Amino acid sequence: MRSRFEVAIALAYRQNTVLFKNPSLFLPPMLFPLMNFVAFAGGLSRLRHVPGFEFKSGYTAFQFVFVLLQSAAFGGVFAGFGIARDFERGFAKRLLVSAPHRGGIIMGYALAALVRWVMIAVVLTIVALIAHMRVGGDGVDLFGLFALAIIFNQVGLLWAAGIATRIRSVQAGPLMQTPVFMALFLAPVYVPLSLLSGWIAAVARLNPLTFLIESGRGFIDGNPTQVVAAFSIAGCMLVVFAIWARTGLARAERAG
Amino acid sequence: MSDLARQVGLIAHRSLVRTARQPGAWIPPLLFPLMLMAVNSNGLRAATHLPGFPTTSFLGFFLPFSFMQGALFASGIAGVDLARDIDTGFLNRLALTPVRGSALLLGQVGGALGLGTVQGLCYLGVALAAGVHIDAGAGGALLILLLAVTVAAGFGALGLWLALRTGSGEGVQSQFPLLFFLLIISSMNLPRNLIEVSWFRDLATINPVSYMIEAMRSLVIQGWNAQALALGFGFALALLIVSMALSSRQLRYRMTRT
Numbered sequence: 425m426r427s428r429f430e431v432a433i434a435l436a437y438r439q440n441t442v443l444f445k446n447p448s449l450f451l452p453p454m455l456f457p458l459m460n461f462v463a464f465a466g467g468l469s470r471l472r473h474v475p476g477f478e479f480k481s482g483y484t485a486f487q488f489v490f491v492l493l494q495s496a497a498f499g500g501v502f503a504g505f506g507i508a509r510d511f512e513r514g515f516a517k518r519l520l521v522s523a524p525h526r527g528g529i530i531m532g533y534a535l536a537a538l539v540r541w542v543m544i545a546v547v548l549t550i551v552a553l554i555a556h557m558r559v560g561g562d563g564v565d566l567f568g569l570f571a572l573a574i575i576f577n578q579v580g581l582l583w584a585a586g587i588a589t590r591i592r593s594v595q596a597g598p599l600m601q602t603p604v605f606m607a608l609f610l611a612p613v614y615v616p617l618s619l620l621s622g623w624i625a626a627v628a629r630l631n632p633l634t635f636l637i638e639s640g641r642g643f644i645d646g647n648p649t650q651v652v653a654a655f656s657i658a659g660c661m662l663v664v665f666a667i668w669a670r671t672g673l674a675r676a677e678r679a680g
Numbered sequence: 681m682s683d684l685a686r687q688v689g690l691i692a693h694r695s696l697v698r699t700a701r702q703p704g705a706w707i708p709p710l711l712f713p714l715m716l717m718a719v720n721s722n723g724l725r726a727a728t729h730l731p732g733f734p735t736t737s738f739l740g741f742f743l744p745f746s747f748m749q750g751a752l753f754a755s756g757i758a759g760v761d762l763a764r765d766i767d768t769g770f771l772n773r774l775a776l777t778p779v780r781g782s783a784l785l786l787g788q789v790g791g792a793l794g795l796g797t798v799q800g801l802c803y804l805g806v807a808l809a810a811g812v813h814i815d816a817g818a819g820g821a822l823l824i825l826l827l828a829v830t831v832a833a834g835f836g837a838l839g840l841w842l843a844l845r846t847g848s849g850e851g852v853q854s855q856f857p858l859l860f861f862l863l864i865i866s867s868m869n870l871p872r873n874l875i876e877v878s879w880f881r882d883l884a885t886i887n888p889v890s891y892m893i894e895a896m897r898s899l900v901i902q903g904w905n906a907q908a909l910a911l912g913f914g915f916a917l918a919l920l921i922v923s924m925a926l927s928s929r930q931l932r933y934r935m936t937r938t
Contacts, residue, residue: 468727
Protein backbone atom coordinates (compact mmCIF):
# COMPACT_ATOMS: atom_id res chain seq x y z
CA MET A 425 0.00 0.00 0.00
CA ARG A 426 1.72 3.10 -1.23
CA SER A 427 -0.42 6.07 -0.31
CA ARG A 428 -2.59 7.20 2.58
CA PHE A 429 -5.68 6.76 0.40
CA GLU A 430 -4.83 3.20 -0.50
CA VAL A 431 -4.51 2.38 3.20
CA ALA A 432 -7.82 4.11 3.88
CA ILE A 433 -9.73 2.37 1.09
CA ALA A 434 -8.33 -1.07 1.91
CA LEU A 435 -9.19 -0.67 5.59
CA ALA A 436 -12.68 0.69 4.88
CA TYR A 437 -13.32 -2.26 2.54
CA ARG A 438 -12.22 -4.69 5.23
CA GLN A 439 -14.33 -3.02 7.95
CA ASN A 440 -17.46 -3.05 5.84
CA THR A 441 -16.90 -6.66 4.76
CA VAL A 442 -16.70 -7.67 8.44
CA LEU A 443 -19.84 -5.63 9.09
CA PHE A 444 -21.94 -7.20 6.35
CA LYS A 445 -20.89 -10.71 7.32
CA ASN A 446 -22.09 -10.19 10.90
CA PRO A 447 -25.77 -9.26 11.17
CA SER A 448 -25.34 -8.85 14.94
CA LEU A 449 -22.97 -5.95 14.21
CA PHE A 450 -25.00 -4.52 11.35
CA LEU A 451 -28.58 -4.70 12.62
CA PRO A 452 -28.52 -2.91 16.02
CA PRO A 453 -27.16 0.39 14.62
CA MET A 454 -29.82 0.13 11.91
CA LEU A 455 -32.68 -0.74 14.29
CA PHE A 456 -32.03 1.76 17.07
CA PRO A 457 -32.62 4.92 15.01
CA LEU A 458 -35.69 3.36 13.44
CA MET A 459 -37.07 2.44 16.85
CA ASN A 460 -36.37 5.91 18.18
CA PHE A 461 -38.01 7.45 15.15
CA VAL A 462 -41.11 5.31 15.59
CA ALA A 463 -41.26 6.08 19.32
CA PHE A 464 -40.69 9.81 19.00
CA ALA A 465 -42.50 10.66 15.78
CA GLY A 466 -45.30 8.15 16.32
CA GLY A 467 -45.82 8.26 20.05
CA LEU A 468 -45.19 11.91 20.79
CA SER A 469 -46.75 13.69 17.82
CA ARG A 470 -49.40 15.21 20.10
CA LEU A 471 -46.64 17.45 21.46
CA ARG A 472 -47.10 19.68 18.42
CA HIS A 473 -50.28 20.89 20.13
CA VAL A 474 -48.37 22.21 23.13
CA PRO A 475 -48.94 25.98 23.25
CA GLY A 476 -45.98 27.73 21.62
CA PHE A 477 -44.85 24.76 19.49
CA GLU A 478 -44.31 26.18 16.02
CA PHE A 479 -42.83 23.98 13.31
CA LYS A 480 -44.70 24.05 10.05
CA SER A 481 -43.30 20.80 8.62
CA GLY A 482 -44.90 18.81 11.45
CA TYR A 483 -43.68 16.65 14.28
CA THR A 484 -42.42 13.79 12.06
CA ALA A 485 -39.95 16.14 10.36
CA PHE A 486 -39.08 17.72 13.70
CA GLN A 487 -38.07 14.32 15.11
CA PHE A 488 -36.52 13.08 11.87
CA VAL A 489 -33.75 15.66 12.21
CA PHE A 490 -32.90 14.59 15.75
CA VAL A 491 -32.93 10.89 14.89
CA LEU A 492 -30.87 11.49 11.73
CA LEU A 493 -28.20 13.34 13.71
CA GLN A 494 -28.34 10.74 16.48
CA SER A 495 -27.91 7.92 13.95
CA ALA A 496 -24.98 9.82 12.42
CA ALA A 497 -23.20 10.16 15.76
CA PHE A 498 -23.90 6.60 16.78
CA GLY A 499 -22.91 5.30 13.36
CA GLY A 500 -19.49 6.75 14.15
CA VAL A 501 -19.47 5.47 17.72
CA PHE A 502 -20.44 1.93 16.68
CA ALA A 503 -17.61 2.01 14.14
CA GLY A 504 -15.38 2.93 17.09
CA PHE A 505 -16.33 -0.38 18.72
CA GLY A 506 -14.77 -2.05 15.67
CA ILE A 507 -11.52 -0.16 16.23
CA ALA A 508 -11.42 -1.30 19.86
CA ARG A 509 -12.11 -4.86 18.74
CA ASP A 510 -9.28 -4.65 16.20
CA PHE A 511 -6.88 -3.58 18.94
CA GLU A 512 -8.10 -6.28 21.30
CA ARG A 513 -7.64 -9.00 18.70
CA GLY A 514 -4.24 -7.79 17.51
CA PHE A 515 -5.34 -6.80 14.00
CA ALA A 516 -4.60 -3.12 14.67
CA LYS A 517 -1.05 -3.94 15.73
CA ARG A 518 -0.44 -5.75 12.45
CA LEU A 519 -2.04 -2.82 10.66
CA LEU A 520 0.31 -0.36 12.35
CA VAL A 521 3.24 -2.46 11.19
CA SER A 522 2.06 -2.82 7.60
CA ALA A 523 0.59 0.62 6.86
CA PRO A 524 3.23 3.15 5.83
CA HIS A 525 0.88 6.12 6.39
CA ARG A 526 -0.74 6.04 9.85
CA GLY A 527 -3.13 8.88 8.95
CA GLY A 528 -4.65 6.51 6.40
CA ILE A 529 -5.74 4.23 9.22
CA ILE A 530 -7.95 6.88 10.80
CA MET A 531 -9.20 7.85 7.33
CA GLY A 532 -10.06 4.22 6.60
CA TYR A 533 -12.09 3.84 9.77
CA ALA A 534 -13.78 7.18 9.05
CA LEU A 535 -14.66 6.08 5.53
CA ALA A 536 -16.08 2.80 6.84
CA ALA A 537 -18.17 4.72 9.39
CA LEU A 538 -19.48 6.98 6.65
CA VAL A 539 -20.47 4.08 4.35
CA ARG A 540 -22.16 2.36 7.27
CA TRP A 541 -24.12 5.46 8.26
CA VAL A 542 -25.15 6.35 4.70
CA MET A 543 -27.04 3.05 4.53
CA ILE A 544 -28.77 3.81 7.83
CA ALA A 545 -29.61 7.33 6.65
CA VAL A 546 -31.12 6.03 3.40
CA VAL A 547 -33.35 3.53 5.24
CA LEU A 548 -34.34 6.13 7.85
CA THR A 549 -35.21 8.70 5.19
CA ILE A 550 -37.29 6.19 3.23
CA VAL A 551 -39.17 5.20 6.40
CA ALA A 552 -39.75 8.88 7.24
CA LEU A 553 -41.10 9.58 3.75
CA ILE A 554 -43.38 6.54 3.97
CA ALA A 555 -44.60 7.98 7.29
CA HIS A 556 -45.65 11.12 5.32
CA MET A 557 -42.90 13.38 6.57
CA ARG A 558 -43.37 16.87 5.16
CA VAL A 559 -40.22 18.53 3.84
CA GLY A 560 -40.39 22.31 3.72
CA GLY A 561 -36.80 22.88 2.64
CA ASP A 562 -35.49 22.80 -0.92
CA GLY A 563 -32.54 20.84 -2.32
CA VAL A 564 -29.97 23.25 -0.93
CA ASP A 565 -31.52 23.06 2.54
CA LEU A 566 -31.50 19.26 2.46
CA PHE A 567 -27.90 19.31 1.29
CA GLY A 568 -27.15 21.45 4.35
CA LEU A 569 -28.95 19.01 6.65
CA PHE A 570 -27.16 15.94 5.31
CA ALA A 571 -23.79 17.75 5.20
CA LEU A 572 -24.24 18.57 8.88
CA ALA A 573 -25.09 14.93 9.60
CA ILE A 574 -22.04 13.69 7.67
CA ILE A 575 -19.75 15.96 9.69
CA PHE A 576 -21.42 14.78 12.88
CA ASN A 577 -20.91 11.16 11.83
CA GLN A 578 -17.22 11.80 11.40
CA VAL A 579 -17.07 13.63 14.74
CA GLY A 580 -18.67 10.59 16.41
CA LEU A 581 -16.15 8.26 14.78
CA LEU A 582 -13.16 10.44 15.70
CA TRP A 583 -14.32 10.74 19.31
CA ALA A 584 -14.77 6.96 19.57
CA ALA A 585 -11.47 6.31 17.76
CA GLY A 586 -9.65 8.49 20.31
CA ILE A 587 -11.10 6.39 23.14
CA ALA A 588 -10.54 3.08 21.34
CA THR A 589 -6.89 3.83 20.56
CA ARG A 590 -6.21 4.89 24.14
CA ILE A 591 -8.01 2.06 25.97
CA ARG A 592 -7.65 -0.58 23.22
CA SER A 593 -10.46 -2.79 24.56
CA VAL A 594 -14.13 -3.23 23.73
CA GLN A 595 -14.77 -2.62 27.42
CA ALA A 596 -14.37 1.05 26.49
CA GLY A 597 -17.75 0.83 24.73
CA PRO A 598 -19.79 2.59 27.44
CA LEU A 599 -17.17 5.34 27.61
CA MET A 600 -17.57 5.91 23.87
CA GLN A 601 -21.36 6.01 23.76
CA THR A 602 -22.55 7.40 27.11
CA PRO A 603 -21.16 10.96 26.70
CA VAL A 604 -22.55 11.13 23.16
CA PHE A 605 -25.90 9.86 24.32
CA MET A 606 -26.05 12.31 27.20
CA ALA A 607 -24.92 15.27 25.07
CA LEU A 608 -27.65 14.49 22.54
CA PHE A 609 -30.39 14.14 25.14
CA LEU A 610 -29.32 17.34 26.89
CA ALA A 611 -30.37 19.21 23.74
CA PRO A 612 -33.96 20.07 22.73
CA VAL A 613 -35.05 16.57 21.72
CA TYR A 614 -38.82 16.58 22.04
CA VAL A 615 -39.81 20.24 21.86
CA PRO A 616 -38.07 23.42 20.62
CA LEU A 617 -35.59 25.15 22.92
CA SER A 618 -38.09 27.90 23.71
CA LEU A 619 -40.46 25.38 25.32
CA LEU A 620 -37.89 23.80 27.62
CA SER A 621 -37.94 24.86 31.25
CA GLY A 622 -35.90 24.26 34.39
CA TRP A 623 -32.30 23.08 34.47
CA ILE A 624 -32.53 21.29 31.14
CA ALA A 625 -33.30 24.60 29.39
CA ALA A 626 -30.15 26.14 30.87
CA VAL A 627 -28.03 23.12 29.90
CA ALA A 628 -29.53 22.94 26.41
CA ARG A 629 -28.71 26.60 25.77
CA LEU A 630 -25.05 25.90 26.55
CA ASN A 631 -24.95 22.57 24.69
CA PRO A 632 -23.19 23.00 21.31
CA LEU A 633 -25.28 20.17 19.85
CA THR A 634 -28.36 22.35 20.32
CA PHE A 635 -27.09 24.53 17.44
CA LEU A 636 -26.70 21.50 15.17
CA ILE A 637 -30.16 20.17 15.96
CA GLU A 638 -31.91 23.53 15.69
CA SER A 639 -30.08 24.31 12.47
CA GLY A 640 -30.99 20.88 11.03
CA ARG A 641 -34.63 21.49 11.90
CA GLY A 642 -34.42 24.87 10.22
CA PHE A 643 -33.13 23.20 7.05
CA ILE A 644 -35.94 20.65 6.83
CA ASP A 645 -38.52 23.32 7.63
CA GLY A 646 -37.23 25.53 4.81
CA ASN A 647 -36.34 28.19 7.32
CA PRO A 648 -32.55 27.94 7.82
CA THR A 649 -31.43 29.22 11.17
CA GLN A 650 -28.09 29.39 13.01
CA VAL A 651 -26.38 27.91 9.95
CA VAL A 652 -23.02 29.64 10.43
CA ALA A 653 -22.94 28.79 14.14
CA ALA A 654 -23.86 25.15 13.51
CA PHE A 655 -21.27 24.59 10.77
CA SER A 656 -18.61 26.46 12.76
CA ILE A 657 -19.25 24.29 15.81
CA ALA A 658 -19.32 21.11 13.70
CA GLY A 659 -16.09 22.15 11.97
CA CYS A 660 -14.38 22.90 15.29
CA MET A 661 -15.48 19.56 16.72
CA LEU A 662 -14.15 17.82 13.61
CA VAL A 663 -10.72 19.43 13.99
CA VAL A 664 -10.51 18.87 17.77
CA PHE A 665 -11.56 15.23 17.57
CA ALA A 666 -9.31 14.57 14.55
CA ILE A 667 -6.39 15.65 16.75
CA TRP A 668 -7.82 13.53 19.59
CA ALA A 669 -7.98 10.45 17.35
CA ARG A 670 -4.57 11.01 15.75
CA THR A 671 -2.82 11.50 19.09
CA GLY A 672 -4.62 8.40 20.37
CA LEU A 673 -3.23 6.40 17.46
CA ALA A 674 0.25 7.75 18.17
CA ARG A 675 -0.15 6.68 21.79
CA ALA A 676 -1.26 3.20 20.70
CA GLU A 677 1.79 3.01 18.46
CA ARG A 678 4.11 3.93 21.30
CA ALA A 679 2.41 1.37 23.55
CA GLY A 680 3.33 -1.29 20.98
CA MET B 681 -36.25 -26.87 54.60
CA SER B 682 -37.22 -29.05 51.66
CA ASP B 683 -34.64 -30.11 49.13
CA LEU B 684 -36.11 -27.91 46.45
CA ALA B 685 -36.08 -24.79 48.64
CA ARG B 686 -32.45 -25.45 49.65
CA GLN B 687 -31.42 -25.92 46.02
CA VAL B 688 -33.25 -22.76 44.96
CA GLY B 689 -31.59 -20.88 47.82
CA LEU B 690 -28.10 -22.06 46.85
CA ILE B 691 -28.48 -21.18 43.18
CA ALA B 692 -30.15 -17.84 43.97
CA HIS B 693 -27.29 -17.03 46.35
CA ARG B 694 -24.75 -17.89 43.64
CA SER B 695 -26.65 -15.77 41.13
CA LEU B 696 -26.83 -12.79 43.49
CA VAL B 697 -23.16 -13.01 44.49
CA ARG B 698 -22.12 -13.30 40.85
CA THR B 699 -24.13 -10.20 39.91
CA ALA B 700 -22.83 -8.26 42.92
CA ARG B 701 -19.23 -9.11 42.00
CA GLN B 702 -19.57 -7.60 38.54
CA PRO B 703 -20.04 -3.83 38.96
CA GLY B 704 -20.14 -3.56 35.17
CA ALA B 705 -23.29 -5.71 35.23
CA TRP B 706 -25.29 -3.84 37.86
CA ILE B 707 -24.08 -0.23 37.83
CA PRO B 708 -25.34 0.66 34.32
CA PRO B 709 -28.80 -0.87 34.96
CA LEU B 710 -28.97 1.18 38.12
CA LEU B 711 -27.73 4.49 36.72
CA PHE B 712 -28.93 4.52 33.12
CA PRO B 713 -32.67 4.55 33.88
CA LEU B 714 -32.06 7.29 36.46
CA MET B 715 -30.19 9.40 33.91
CA LEU B 716 -32.96 8.92 31.36
CA MET B 717 -35.57 9.70 33.98
CA ALA B 718 -33.80 12.97 34.85
CA VAL B 719 -33.36 14.02 31.24
CA ASN B 720 -36.69 12.89 29.80
CA SER B 721 -38.83 14.07 32.69
CA ASN B 722 -37.47 17.57 32.10
CA GLY B 723 -37.35 17.39 28.32
CA LEU B 724 -40.94 16.21 28.10
CA ARG B 725 -42.32 18.47 30.83
CA ALA B 726 -44.07 20.57 28.19
CA ALA B 727 -46.40 17.60 27.61
CA THR B 728 -48.15 18.44 30.88
CA HIS B 729 -49.59 21.51 29.10
CA LEU B 730 -51.55 19.27 26.72
CA PRO B 731 -55.29 19.38 27.34
CA GLY B 732 -56.30 16.20 29.16
CA PHE B 733 -52.85 15.34 30.49
CA PRO B 734 -53.55 13.59 33.80
CA THR B 735 -50.97 15.28 36.05
CA THR B 736 -48.83 18.37 36.38
CA SER B 737 -45.73 16.34 37.36
CA PHE B 738 -44.10 14.69 34.38
CA LEU B 739 -41.54 13.10 36.69
CA GLY B 740 -44.31 11.26 38.52
CA PHE B 741 -45.89 10.28 35.21
CA PHE B 742 -42.58 9.04 33.82
CA LEU B 743 -41.38 7.17 36.93
CA PRO B 744 -42.64 3.70 35.83
CA PHE B 745 -40.36 3.89 32.78
CA SER B 746 -37.35 3.49 35.10
CA PHE B 747 -38.80 0.32 36.64
CA MET B 748 -39.55 -1.12 33.22
CA GLN B 749 -36.14 -0.30 31.82
CA GLY B 750 -34.54 -1.78 34.93
CA ALA B 751 -36.59 -4.94 34.38
CA LEU B 752 -35.30 -5.19 30.81
CA PHE B 753 -31.74 -4.96 32.09
CA ALA B 754 -32.58 -7.69 34.63
CA SER B 755 -33.66 -9.93 31.76
CA GLY B 756 -30.32 -9.35 30.05
CA ILE B 757 -28.33 -10.10 33.20
CA ALA B 758 -30.25 -13.28 34.05
CA GLY B 759 -30.03 -14.47 30.45
CA VAL B 760 -26.35 -13.68 29.95
CA ASP B 761 -25.42 -15.36 33.25
CA LEU B 762 -27.26 -18.54 32.30
CA ALA B 763 -25.78 -18.42 28.79
CA ARG B 764 -22.33 -18.21 30.36
CA ASP B 765 -23.18 -21.25 32.51
CA ILE B 766 -24.10 -23.12 29.34
CA ASP B 767 -20.99 -21.93 27.56
CA THR B 768 -18.59 -22.83 30.38
CA GLY B 769 -20.14 -26.26 30.94
CA PHE B 770 -21.51 -25.42 34.40
CA LEU B 771 -24.97 -26.52 33.31
CA ASN B 772 -23.59 -29.87 32.12
CA ARG B 773 -21.85 -30.44 35.44
CA LEU B 774 -25.02 -29.41 37.26
CA ALA B 775 -26.94 -32.00 35.26
CA LEU B 776 -24.82 -34.71 36.93
CA THR B 777 -25.95 -33.58 40.40
CA PRO B 778 -29.36 -34.14 42.02
CA VAL B 779 -30.29 -30.47 41.47
CA ARG B 780 -33.74 -30.18 39.89
CA GLY B 781 -34.31 -28.14 36.77
CA SER B 782 -37.01 -26.12 38.51
CA ALA B 783 -34.51 -25.19 41.26
CA LEU B 784 -32.06 -23.97 38.64
CA LEU B 785 -34.66 -21.75 36.98
CA LEU B 786 -36.13 -20.39 40.20
CA GLY B 787 -32.66 -19.76 41.60
CA GLN B 788 -31.53 -17.92 38.48
CA VAL B 789 -34.67 -15.78 38.60
CA GLY B 790 -33.66 -15.05 42.20
CA GLY B 791 -30.74 -13.03 40.83
CA ALA B 792 -33.11 -10.93 38.74
CA LEU B 793 -35.42 -10.56 41.75
CA GLY B 794 -32.56 -9.33 43.91
CA LEU B 795 -31.44 -6.82 41.32
CA GLY B 796 -35.05 -5.78 40.70
CA THR B 797 -35.53 -5.08 44.41
CA VAL B 798 -32.37 -2.98 44.66
CA GLN B 799 -33.32 -1.11 41.47
CA GLY B 800 -36.87 -0.54 42.68
CA LEU B 801 -35.74 0.85 46.03
CA CYS B 802 -33.19 3.07 44.32
CA TYR B 803 -35.60 4.50 41.70
CA LEU B 804 -38.34 5.01 44.26
CA GLY B 805 -35.95 6.69 46.71
CA VAL B 806 -34.61 9.04 44.04
CA ALA B 807 -38.13 9.89 42.85
CA LEU B 808 -39.32 10.66 46.39
CA ALA B 809 -36.21 12.75 47.01
CA ALA B 810 -36.94 14.65 43.78
CA GLY B 811 -40.36 15.56 45.10
CA VAL B 812 -42.64 12.94 43.50
CA HIS B 813 -45.83 12.55 45.52
CA ILE B 814 -47.36 9.08 45.49
CA ASP B 815 -51.12 9.53 45.57
CA ALA B 816 -51.74 6.02 46.93
CA GLY B 817 -49.49 6.69 49.92
CA ALA B 818 -47.00 4.35 51.58
CA GLY B 819 -49.07 1.28 50.73
CA GLY B 820 -49.04 2.35 47.11
CA ALA B 821 -45.27 2.77 47.18
CA LEU B 822 -44.93 -0.80 48.49
CA LEU B 823 -47.25 -2.05 45.78
CA ILE B 824 -45.20 -0.24 43.11
CA LEU B 825 -42.14 -2.02 44.47
CA LEU B 826 -43.93 -5.37 44.45
CA LEU B 827 -45.09 -4.88 40.87
CA ALA B 828 -41.64 -3.72 39.80
CA VAL B 829 -40.06 -6.86 41.31
CA THR B 830 -42.71 -9.08 39.67
CA VAL B 831 -42.05 -7.46 36.31
CA ALA B 832 -38.28 -7.86 36.81
CA ALA B 833 -38.83 -11.55 37.63
CA GLY B 834 -41.02 -11.94 34.54
CA PHE B 835 -38.46 -10.38 32.22
CA GLY B 836 -35.69 -12.25 34.05
CA ALA B 837 -37.49 -15.53 33.28
CA LEU B 838 -37.84 -14.43 29.67
CA GLY B 839 -34.08 -13.84 29.63
CA LEU B 840 -33.56 -17.41 30.88
CA TRP B 841 -35.69 -18.77 28.09
CA LEU B 842 -33.71 -16.79 25.52
CA ALA B 843 -30.45 -18.06 27.03
CA LEU B 844 -31.63 -21.67 26.95
CA ARG B 845 -32.88 -21.27 23.40
CA THR B 846 -29.82 -19.56 21.97
CA GLY B 847 -27.14 -20.90 24.33
CA SER B 848 -25.04 -17.76 23.92
CA GLY B 849 -24.68 -14.43 25.66
CA GLU B 850 -24.50 -12.69 22.32
CA GLY B 851 -27.79 -14.32 21.34
CA VAL B 852 -29.45 -12.98 24.48
CA GLN B 853 -27.98 -9.51 23.99
CA SER B 854 -29.10 -9.38 20.39
CA GLN B 855 -32.72 -9.83 21.53
CA PHE B 856 -32.47 -6.73 23.72
CA PRO B 857 -33.57 -4.30 20.97
CA LEU B 858 -36.69 -6.40 20.42
CA LEU B 859 -37.57 -6.26 24.11
CA PHE B 860 -36.79 -2.56 24.17
CA PHE B 861 -39.14 -2.12 21.24
CA LEU B 862 -41.97 -3.42 23.48
CA LEU B 863 -41.18 -0.62 25.89
CA ILE B 864 -41.06 1.99 23.15
CA ILE B 865 -44.39 0.93 21.62
CA SER B 866 -46.26 1.53 24.84
CA SER B 867 -47.85 4.35 26.78
CA MET B 868 -44.53 5.19 28.47
CA ASN B 869 -44.34 8.78 27.19
CA LEU B 870 -48.00 9.77 26.87
CA PRO B 871 -51.34 8.37 28.07
CA ARG B 872 -52.91 6.19 25.38
CA ASN B 873 -55.84 8.57 24.87
CA LEU B 874 -53.37 11.34 24.00
CA ILE B 875 -51.40 9.30 21.45
CA GLU B 876 -52.37 10.89 18.17
CA VAL B 877 -51.13 8.34 15.62
CA SER B 878 -53.77 5.62 15.47
CA TRP B 879 -51.53 2.65 14.62
CA PHE B 880 -49.19 3.57 17.47
CA ARG B 881 -52.14 3.87 19.85
CA ASP B 882 -53.47 0.47 18.70
CA LEU B 883 -50.08 -1.17 19.22
CA ALA B 884 -49.77 0.44 22.64
CA THR B 885 -53.23 -0.87 23.49
CA ILE B 886 -52.42 -4.49 22.65
CA ASN B 887 -48.97 -4.25 24.26
CA PRO B 888 -49.01 -5.80 27.78
CA VAL B 889 -46.13 -3.50 28.79
CA SER B 890 -48.53 -0.52 28.59
CA TYR B 891 -50.68 -2.06 31.33
CA MET B 892 -47.69 -2.77 33.59
CA ILE B 893 -46.66 0.87 33.22
CA GLU B 894 -50.20 2.16 33.73
CA ALA B 895 -50.64 0.11 36.92
CA MET B 896 -47.53 1.67 38.48
CA ARG B 897 -48.47 5.09 37.15
CA SER B 898 -51.99 4.87 38.56
CA LEU B 899 -50.59 4.48 42.07
CA VAL B 900 -48.42 7.58 41.61
CA ILE B 901 -50.85 9.98 39.97
CA GLN B 902 -54.36 8.59 40.60
CA GLY B 903 -54.39 6.72 43.87
CA TRP B 904 -56.03 3.29 43.98
CA ASN B 905 -57.33 2.09 40.61
CA ALA B 906 -58.38 -1.55 40.93
CA GLN B 907 -58.75 -2.14 37.18
CA ALA B 908 -55.30 -0.75 36.35
CA LEU B 909 -53.72 -2.78 39.16
CA ALA B 910 -55.49 -5.99 38.15
CA LEU B 911 -54.35 -5.58 34.55
CA GLY B 912 -50.78 -4.67 35.54
CA PHE B 913 -50.31 -7.52 37.99
CA GLY B 914 -52.20 -9.91 35.70
CA PHE B 915 -49.92 -9.28 32.74
CA ALA B 916 -46.78 -9.31 34.92
CA LEU B 917 -47.72 -12.66 36.45
CA ALA B 918 -48.72 -14.03 33.05
CA LEU B 919 -45.30 -13.03 31.69
CA LEU B 920 -43.61 -14.76 34.61
CA ILE B 921 -45.66 -17.96 34.32
CA VAL B 922 -45.42 -18.24 30.53
CA SER B 923 -41.68 -17.47 30.52
CA MET B 924 -41.01 -20.01 33.28
CA ALA B 925 -43.03 -22.65 31.44
CA LEU B 926 -41.11 -21.98 28.21
CA SER B 927 -37.79 -22.02 30.10
CA SER B 928 -38.66 -25.26 31.84
CA ARG B 929 -39.51 -26.91 28.53
CA GLN B 930 -36.35 -25.58 26.91
CA LEU B 931 -34.24 -26.71 29.87
CA ARG B 932 -35.48 -30.29 29.51
CA TYR B 933 -34.57 -30.17 25.84
CA ARG B 934 -31.11 -28.74 26.53
CA MET B 935 -30.41 -31.24 29.31
CA THR B 936 -31.39 -34.10 27.00
CA ARG B 937 -29.10 -32.83 24.28
CA THR B 938 -26.13 -32.47 26.60
